[in-house]
Amino acid sequence: MLFSWTSSLRNRRLRKRNAYFGYTLRFYGPNVAAAYYILSLKGGFRYAGQTEWFRTDQRGNFSWDFINHKDSPLEEVDMSHTDINYTGLGNLEGQRSLRSLSLRGCTEVDDWFLSRLHVFQDSLEELDISHCPGITTGGLVALRNLKGLRRLDVSSLSRISTPGLVIILLEEMLPHCQITATGYDHSLAQEEEEGREQMEGQSEEDTSRAGIR
């Protein structure tokens, strides 16, 4: 019972943090609502046409200057290591000019989240989904709609079983995109061969020694 309590409490906390910021949307407009959502989850963003990033510090405090820019849409969003999930993405859906999205190390990002990214298919150029433990091959297929993608980072996704093949297929699926995929052990077959050669070498030595004897 304690286990189910803790997991349901965690789910409730996640749901609350990823709720729809309808109130902010009504009073301040979609851009400020998206910005407020990102800051409340301790992410960072940059408005289109500006160079400075709005971020939170270690303790979650942020400056309220972002309210002044009601009409500028968001261009780059950095949500790495946050709790963003499928429902939370609804807060960002209005941002049709989003160019770069970073979801590095987000535990709640899974295949269904990726399937919802199709709303950014015209504008998104850079996507970073490395180190997300919830993504599998079926979710990477959902990126097929992002035809404008230029840089994709799929490093260290633990639940992909055959990373080499999947990355090749991804490159075929998104021809104009440059895919970064580090943190995978592609050298397994080579290691096996080396091991076998070592064993053969040892057995040769043994037989030669036997011959001498």
Add this chain to the structure above:
Amino acid sequence: MYFCLASRQKHIHSGRYLESYFEIIRATVHFGVKNLILAGVFTYSLQSQLEAMRKKATDALPGSSWSPLEQNPNLPPERADIVIVGGGVVGWSIAYWLKKKEMVRGGVRVVVVERDPTYSRASTVLSAGGIRQQFSLPENIHLSLASADFMRNINEHLGVLNEDPVDLQFNHSGYLFLASENVAHIMEENYSTQRYAGAKVSLLSPTQLKEKFPWISTDGVALASYGLENEGWFDPWSLLNAFRRKAMSMGVIQCIGEVTGFKYTTNIMTTVDGEQVDFKRIKQVRVQMPNSLEYQPVECAIVVNAAGAHSGKLAEMMGIGFGPKDTIAGIPLPVEPRKRYIYVVHCPDGPGLDTPFLIDYSGIYVRREGLGGNYIAGTSPEEEEEPDTTNMEVDHQFFEEKVWPYLAHRVPAFEKLKVTSAWAGFYDYNTFDQNGIIGMHPLVNNVYFATGFSGHGLQHSPAVGRAVAELILDGNFKTLDLSAFGFRRIMAQEPMLERNIV
């Protein structure tokens, strides 16, 4: 102790053992067990006999499960509240939702009866496993959306403590429907219905289609409808096992057996016009054990018919459809098994990772399977050429004549392919209007039907399970109104057809 000694019937040397046991006990008391082991007195057979005696003694004490009357432990309980006939994905989904919605723990005793534990001929596991929202009836669209929602949060719903999380292997590839000139208007109307219901679908012109999927030949295509979210395919066996594991952890009793008959009481009432109508109420379900004549009559309050392709036969056992021809009593359950073939082909130059579940206006469908250039293809045969349903043999000629030409015409890369494997499965085909039948029968008062989905049972199973559980426990639909799928349309002979383009 002396009783056990005296009642040993399987002994060969009973008298001698009695004396030797006495000696051993005396020796143990005087010298201790260790001395006896050192002396080599305890041989292996004696040790095992003593163990058996100890076990018999503990069994004789109250609190153990031993009883002098030998009972088959695989029999279902003698009394249950709800018996679900059919252990496919729909049956287990109903069982799970019944246990989820019960107000008190142990409030309903649910038994799921399935005759084939290997599921070798079940439609669930032989299905292609796709889920789509591109229907024309809003109820179907809502069912699919609700089921996709369920599958998105499947670990929240069906996660069992201390067991592995559920992995459906869901491929979010979307469905792609291709329409020719004469059916393009149907596709446009369906698109607006789907959008209104909340499905994320997009329409593509032939040029956009060619740009998105250069490997498709757009010859003859006027319009294409492409699903963007919540569409794709998954592993039906994982979903079935997840439902089963969670339901059994909540206390649903699984019974491997075949339902061979029912015992019902009939209440004969006369209508205003003087006709006699028989209202049946099922009292017992007769469950026969596999490969044996042994059966157990299960007294129950409610029976759920989730038998899939064999629902028609089950309904006949209940006495549905044997009345005079032009009355309600004469209308049988219009569900029969229809055999469908699925062929696994290997094409190394085929389309890549972004292959959607392609459905052409000629009726063929194809989807990618795995990452190694394998695809699954098939089509629906014409009404007049329905294959024989007595066996599960695959007709490879059917592929050569009816599937391959259209496949190669639509995707030129598939001209060079090799059929690696094939299987056949049954649709629970609703001969009336090819849509599900959900609800109570007017003449058999305690039977609920959840069958006749004609190929869409798997993708609608979570939402249908919830709907039937609401019907049973709450009395009416609460979340989705599926009253359009009830028996009324069959009794009134008003078909509710899907306006597909195939």
